[in-house]
Amino acid sequence: MSISNLPSVYLDDMKKILGSEYEAFLDSYSRPCRKALRINTLKLGVRDAAAFAEEFGRETGFHLTPVPWTQNGFYFEEEDQPSRHSFYSAGLYYLQEASAMAPAQILPVSPGETVLDLCAAPGGKATELGARLQGQGFLVANEISAPRARVLMKNLELFGIPNACVTNTEPARLLERCPAFFDRILVDAPCSGEGMFRKDTAVVQAWYPEKVLECARVQREIITCAADMLRPGGMMLYSTCTFAPQENELTILHLLKERPEMELMEIPYDAFRRYFSEGLSLEQLVRLGVLEAGTVGALDVDLTKTCRLWPHKIEGEGHFCALLRKRKPGENEEMQEQQPGEAVREAGRAHGAGRAEKRGGTYRVGRAGKTDRTYRTDRSGKAGRRGGSGNTSRAAGQEKLQPAETQMIQNFMAGYLEQPQPGRPSASETTRSLAGLLREGLQEGRLEVHDGQVYLMPAGVEWMPGIPTLRAGLYLGELKKNRFEPAQELAMVLPEVPFPDRELQTDAAQPLPVEENLREDVEDHYVCLDPADDRLERYLHGETIPVRQAGQNGWRLLCAGRYPIGWGKLVGGQLKNKFPAGWRIPG
Ligand SMILES: C[S@@+](CC[C@H](N)C(=O)[O-])C[C@H]1O[C@@H](n2cnc3c(N)ncnc32)[C@H](O)[C@@H]1O
Numbered sequence: 001m002s003i004s005n006l007p008s009v010y011l012d013d014m015k016k017i018l019g020s021e022y023e024a025f026l027d028s029y030s031r032p033c034r035k036a037l038r039i040n041t042l043k044l045g046v047r048d049a050a051a052f053a054e055e056f057g058r059e060t061g062f063h064l065t066p067v068p069w070t071q072n073g074f075y076f077e078e079e080d081q082p083s084r085h086s087f088y089s090a091g092l093y094y095l096q097e098a099s100a101m102a103p104a105q106i107l108p109v110s111p112g113e114t115v116l117d118l119c120a121a122p123g124g125k126a127t128e129l130g131a132r133l134q135g136q137g138f139l140v141a142n143e144i145s146a147p148r149a150r151v152l153m154k155n156l157e158l159f160g161i162p163n164a165c166v167t168n169t170e171p172a173r174l175l176e177r178c179p180a181f182f183d184r185i186l187v188d189a190p191c192s193g194e195g196m197f198r199k200d201t202a203v204v205q206a207w208y209p210e211k212v213l214e215c216a217r218v219q220r221e222i223i224t225c226a227a228d229m230l231r232p233g234g235m236m237l238y239s240t241c242t243f244a245p246q247e248n249e250l251t252i253l254h255l256l257k258e259r260p261e262m263e264l265m266e267i268p269y270d271a272f273r274r275y276f277s278e279g280l281s282l283e284q285l286v287r288l289g290v291l292e293a294g295t296v297g298a299l300d301v302d303l304t305k306t307c308r309l310w311p312h313k314i315e316g317e318g319h320f321c322a323l324l325r326k327r328k329p330g331e332n333e334e335m336q337e338q339q340p341g342e343a344v345r346e347a348g349r350a351h352g353a354g355r356a357e358k359r360g361g362t363y364r365v366g367r368a369g370k371t372d373r374t375y376r377t378d379r380s381g382k383a384g385r386r387g388g389s390g391n392t393s394r395a396a397g398q399e400k401l402q403p404a405e406t407q408m409i410q411n412f413m414a415g416y417l418e419q420p421q422p423g424r425p426s427a428s429e430t431t432r433s434l435a436g437l438l439r440e441g442l443q444e445g446r447l448e449v450h451d452g453q454v455y456l457m458p459a460g461v462e463w464m465p466g467i468p469t470l471r472a473g474l475y476l477g478e479l480k481k482n483r484f485e486p487a488q489e490l491a492m493v494l495p496e497v498p499f500p501d502r503e504l505q506t507d508a509a510q511p512l513p514v515e516e517n518l519r520e521d522v523e524d525h526y527v528c529l530d531p532a533d534d535r536l537e538r539y540l541h542g543e544t545i546p547v548r549q550a551g552q553n554g555w556r557l558l559c560a561g562r563y564p565i566g567w568g569k570l571v572g573g574q575l576k577n578k579f580p581a582g583w584r585i586p587g
Contacts, residue, residue, distance in 0.1 A: 001029045001198050009209045010194060014243065016288055017280070021312065028312040033199045036098040037082050039072040040159050042131045043092050043496065043563065046072045059561075060085055060531070067098045067316075069275050070105050075315065086536040086560035089585075091158040091492055096124045097199065099309045099316030100241065102276070103188055104128035106267055106321055107237035111136035113183040118171055118226050121148035123155035125188055130161035135437040138458050139164040140182070142174055153470050154583075160492040162437065163458040165472040171225035177467050180231045187226045189219045191240035191247050195318020198311055212244040219251045227259045232328040235265070239321045245290050248320040249280050249303045253291075255324070256301055264305045265323040272307065275314045279306030279322070401449045405479055409454060410442050412484050413476075415525045416494045416557060438493065452479045486555060486567055488580045497526050497562040524551035527568065527575060528559040536560055539568070541587040542577055549573040 003011070003026055015022045039046050039056075046052045049066035053074055057064045062080040067073030075098065076082055083095060104125040109115055111134040117126040121143035130139045141156060141164055143149040149168040156164045167174065192211045193203040223238055230236050238255075240247050255262055267276070281304050285291035309319040417439050438456070441447075446457040455473035474493060477486040527547045529536055535545040539558060547556075549572065556570045566583070568575035 001201065001204075003029050005201065005204060006197060007204070007207060007209070010197075010207065017243065017245070017284075021310075024312040025310065028310075029198055031311075033317065034075045034098065034315050035078070036067055036073055036075045036096060036101070037093040038070065038096045038101055038128060039074070039093050040091055040127070040131055041072055042134065042160055043090070049074070060087060067101060069272055069314075070098075070101045073098060073101045086531045086533075086540075086565065087563065089158075089536075089540055089565045090560050090563035091160050092563060094124065094127050094155070094159070097317055099195070099311075099314070099319040100124055101128070102272075102309060102316075102319055103186060103237050103239035103321050104132075106272070106323055107184055107186055107235065109133065109184050113137045114140075114181065115184045115186075116140045116142065116174075116178075116182040116226075116229060117186045117188070118142050118174070118222065118229075119144070119188050119190060120166075120186075121145065121152040123152045123159075125186055126152065126164070127155055127159045127161070129184075129186060130156060130159060130164050133161075133163060135162050136459075137163065137183075140167060140174075140178075141165070142167045142169060142171075144168070144170055149470055156471075157489045157492055160494075162456070162474045162493045166470040168468045168470055171222050174467060175225045175228050178229050180229070182229055183231060183234050185226050185230050185234070185236040187223055187236065187238045189215075189222055189238065189240050189247075189251075191215050191219070191242040192244060193241055194243045195241040195309075195311075195320075197318075199317055212242075212246050215242075216244075216246040216251060219247055220254050223251055223255045224258055227255060227262050227324070227326065230326045232261070232326050234326050236262075236324045236326070237321060238324065239319060241317065241319050243308075243318055243320075245280055245285055245288060248308075248322075249285060249306060250290060252303065252306060252322045252324075253299070253301065261327050262324050263327060264301060264303070265325050266305050267307050267321065267323050276307040276309055276321075277313065278304040279308055279320070280304070401447055401454070405449075405484075406445065406447060408482075408484050409447065409476065412486065412555075413438065413442060447476075448473065449479065453477075454479060454484075488566055488583060491557060491564045491566050494557060494564050496564070497528055497559055524554065525557060526559055527556045527570070528562060531560045536565065537585075539566065539575070539577060539579060540585045542579060542581070542584045544568075544577050545575050546573055547575045 006029075014025060018025050039052070044052075044056075049071065053064035053066055056062065056074075060080075060082070062074075062082060062085075063077040064074040067075060073096070082088055082093065087093070088095075105128075107129070109129055109132045111132075113133065114137055115129050115133065117129055117139065120126040120141040123141065126139065126141040130141070133139055139161065141152055143152050143166070146168055149166060153166040156166065192207055192215050193200075194207070196203045197207075219240070226236055226238075238252065240251075242248070252264060256264065280288070282291065282296045282299060282301070285303070286293045286296055306320065306322040309316055309321075311317055441456045441459070444459070446459065448455045448457055454476045456476055457473045475487045475489040477484055477490055529547075535547070536558075539545050545568075547568075547570065549570065551570075553571050554569065556568050556575060557564050558566055558568050558575065565579075567578040569578060570576075
């Protein structure tokens with residue numbers, strides 16, 4: 001990127017903000033942008049980043065270096081082309097710019113929490129938040145744009161997140177249904193994108209000076225709605241990929257004035273101090289002419305608690321992050337006086353006690369482990385999920401699952417949720433716990449069927465109609481005349497093959513000796529190919545592929561190495577392709 005292509009108004013502003021660092025900042029435009037990927041911790045454990053980089057690098061041929069401010073982010077080299085590796089189709093990682101990994105890293109998220117990503121498409125942060133829940137709790141990933149919401153849904157499905165709901169609505173409408181509802185909220189706001197200028201010339205071309213204030217107006221609305229959806233005691237992370245203070249520190253200032261119950265938190269700098277810089281102070285904002293000097297005296301806030309990521313200081317693009325918390329009632333007097341509305345406070349208290357309930361019936365939430373397992377939602381039907389428009393309500397087409405049907409589904413799933421036998425090498429901890437969660441869901445009978453489509457519902461959540469929803473619960477497959485046809489979404493949440501040492505099929509024509517530790521029932525469930533086998537690529541294009549005939553004809557989970565990528569039906573040494581048309585990679 002040449003500096004001569006950058007708007008002069010933008011450069012003037014940057015010079016004022018950066019002062020003596022301006023030249024170094026300009027130099028960063030002549031440095032290449034490093035590409036990065038983030039490992040899906042639902043599917044792979046990363047305990048020691050350096051060791052993982054080496055081991056996974058050996059397995060894939062990638063040249064990986066840890067991104068220092070994340071636990072599971074790695075730079076790769078141009079030649080690695082991880083999007084073309086079969087592990088990409090197994091959902092083992094997400095390609096994401098290194099600075100963009102920061103917001104989801106900074107927001108503390110633990111299994112069991114109720115989390116909202118308010119501006120979520122295409123899912124760079126939502127996939128990480130979902131992975132961090134480790135199947136427990138609930139993620140609502142919302143996106144205002146319908147086409148982008150569909151991309152978001154696909155990415156969450158590819159990541160195998162079993163407890164996510166994808167909604168497609170405006171923040172204000174979501175707020176009507178969910179006041180004081182979420183434990184954690186991420187607001188990765190639409191912005192003027194100045195921090196991406198180095199990486200993407202299209203963003204430079206789309207920029208104009210007024211865009212900064214236009215975005216700032218939208219951000220103020222979004223962040224205020226988000227704060228009202230946060231339960232007292234909950235935390236929110238606001239981020240942008242721009243440098244303009246009007247979209248960053250001033251948006252935070254606006255929120256703190258409008259919602260005094262919100263407080264700015266120190267970003268845990270122990271982990272991040274070396275790489276991130278402080279946000280601009282009130283005095284700096286006055287010097288820049290974006291804040292009136294007269295207002296500063298009345299403000300009691302330290303905006304330097306926010307943080308900025310600068311491309312001349314780190315190997316990443318420009319970002320801004322602010323961590324906020326909503327005080328609980330009684331934490332201070334001022335907050336109690338100005339809490340926005342009695343209803344919100346009521347809902348928040350109930351939620352704190354383990355169950356949120358808004359009277360009038362817009363929503364109720366029972367926490368995991370409760371016997372109340374009703375779950376309601378607007379859910380798009382088959383056509384909707386594959387790109388149609390309508391959201392059908394739950395009542396339409398809902399059927400009762402017969403005990404024999406439940407049994408059939410349980411039998412089908414059981415083959416893929418086995419615990420490794422004692423003495424056999426075991427799958428990763430994460431994988432085993434995910435298998436446990438699925439088994440638990442089946443045992444608790446959290447299955448629902450709509451127009452023949454079977455869903456596994458997250459534990460103890462009830463979601464009332466009224467929110468346009470693309471996906472809620474995990475789509476397991478379809479019931480057809482006493483048959484169960486598994487869905488791609490199910491393939492993506494199934495654990496890795498629980499036999500790490502199993503030999504891989506390398507040649508369809510050459511039968512492998514049956515390994516000692518391989519039982520017939522395993523042969524009846526999986527086809528595992530070497531991750532570099534070109535039959536995987538052919539499968540991803542939609543072709544039928546030849547494989548070794550082992551066990552009976554029927555459904556097989558095709559795996560890249562040990563990691564599932566999709567279904568096929570084995571018939572006489574041919575694996576008939578069941579990879580959905582919408583997922584196929586153009587040939
Ligand atoms: C920076 S992007 C989000 C990127 C995403 N968090 C990720 O990591 O992949 C901002 C998103 O906000 C959405 N958006 C635009 N206008 C909005 C509005 N008024 N309210 C809520 N979201 C909006 C955009 O469609 C866009 O997908």
